[in-house]
Amino acid sequence: MNQNQRFLSLDVFRGLTVAGMILVNTPGSWSHVYGPLLHAKWHGCTPTDLVFPFFLFAVGNAMSFAMKKFDQLSNAQVLGKILKRTALIFIIGLLLNLFPFVKYDGDGNMVMKSLDTLRIFGVLQRIALCYGIGALLIHYLKPKGAFIATCVLLLGYWAILYFLGGSDPYSLEGHIGLQVDRAILGEKHMYHGEGIAFDPEGLLSTIPAIGNVVFGFLVGRFVQQNRHSRNMLMKLVLAGTIMVAVALLWNTVFPINKKIWTSSYVLYTVGIATLLLSIFIWLIELKGLRAGTYFFEVFGKNPLFIYVMSGVIVKLYFLFRIGPENENLYGWLYGHVFQPAFGDYPGSLLFGLFHVLILWLLGWWMDRRKIYIRV
Structure with missing residues (x-):
């Protein structure tokens, strides 16, 4: 079994985890999040509580x-x-x-x-x-x-x-x-x-x-x-x-x-x-069965860097203000694009999935150029 095959399951597992971390950390609105994408209030364990461990x-x-x-x-x-x-x-x-x-x-x-x-x-x-x-x-x-x-x-x-x-x-x-x-x-x-x-x-x-x-x-x-x-x-x-x-x-x-x-x-x-x-x-x-694995493999090849970039993007959103009400860019995107087009909960979910895709494209670009940032 060659090196790439031996690492593929791990890369997919790790990539799925990174994608999950991005998704649960970037809902369009914290007031409109489906239950499984929230942490347990205290005792218990939701799917979201599995991501970090x-x-x-x-x-x-x-x-x-x-x-x-x-x-x-x-x-x-x-x-x-x-x-x-x-x-x-x-x-x-x-x-x-x-x-x-x-x-x-x-x-x-x-x-x-x-x-x-x-x-x-x-x-x-x-x-x-x-x-x-x-x-x-x-x-x-x-x-x-x-x-x-x-x-x-x-x-x-x-x-x-x-x-x-x-x-x-x-x-x-x-x-x-x-x-x-x-x-x-x-x-x-x-x-x-x-x-x-x-x-x-x-x-x-x-x-x-x-x-x-x-x-x-x-x-x-x-x-x-x-x-x-x-x-x-x-x-x-x-x-x-x-x-x-x-x-x-x-x-x-x-x-x-x-x-x-x-x-x-x-x-x-x-x-x-x-x-x-x-x-x-x-x-x-x-x-x-390797069909579709590349999507998660991309995340798994630069996991820490992509996670850090997800945080950087969100923080920049809150830094920039837009519109007559001087609204931060994060809230403006959800309130003026995703929520009007898809509704409260679906819009909030799609906002998160949109950022998963954006960061996947970053990871894909890095993989195409063989850029792998190891810390």
Whole structure:
């Protein structure tokens, strides 16, 4: 099996995830979003809640191929590469939070953004930390040790929340991670989308999220070692099913929850990701059905860059004002183009799909010119 075939399922899985991230992040109006494209209000899991952990799973899966090169390097060189990549992704996330570096004040004047209120964490920052810590665990403890360490982290996170979280440890106010982030980051540097200063990509909840990367690595390694045989596929389906079953059982005492990234949520999302990847392997590698895969493959070849560009485009929309009411370009496009033509909910969905297509065209242009930006 050649290199391209071996990577195709992963590229399609990763590309589907990136397309999903763009779609759920850019509805025409947050007041008109179909239920499956919204996050669960608190406990529970919607299709949208699968997107981010799937991306972390794909990061781990890709690591199972990339980390083979580490065997030829010294420990110091490996440490340097891991820390450099971690820092670079984290800094890009910080810059994306700060972009476009200016904003409108209450009087409509454009002023520089202040570092005093810069949100420190975010999606890219979590990807960076989970990659970095996951890679260190895998390299220095080896796969078996990394698996054991991840299990300890998941159980330890449960214990921390249960014993230190007060009378309602899995609630917004009772989550100990809230106090940790407030003490270390400060409220001004946290996300405020929940009505209070609360960061869904905060410090403490990053601990279990490492599991999505490590398990993704282990699945990718297992696939490589066993090739794309039917026996391998059956074992993969069994593993995914067991993880989902264990997660649902654990959910009875430790609720599945994305916003505090519970350990049951890790197992649940890893299980579903494993099952979905199994389907892709069966269809693409074993059945040879490759029609339509190129659309997602494009996203999978430049995933981080395309995700960053999706954020850049949205932020620029809010920077530019248009029309007699001085409306931002994002709201103007939905209110004057998509909503009048298609209605509230369909228009909002098509607005998101339009941006998926725009970013696909960017990825297609890069692929045609063999431009692949690796961070």
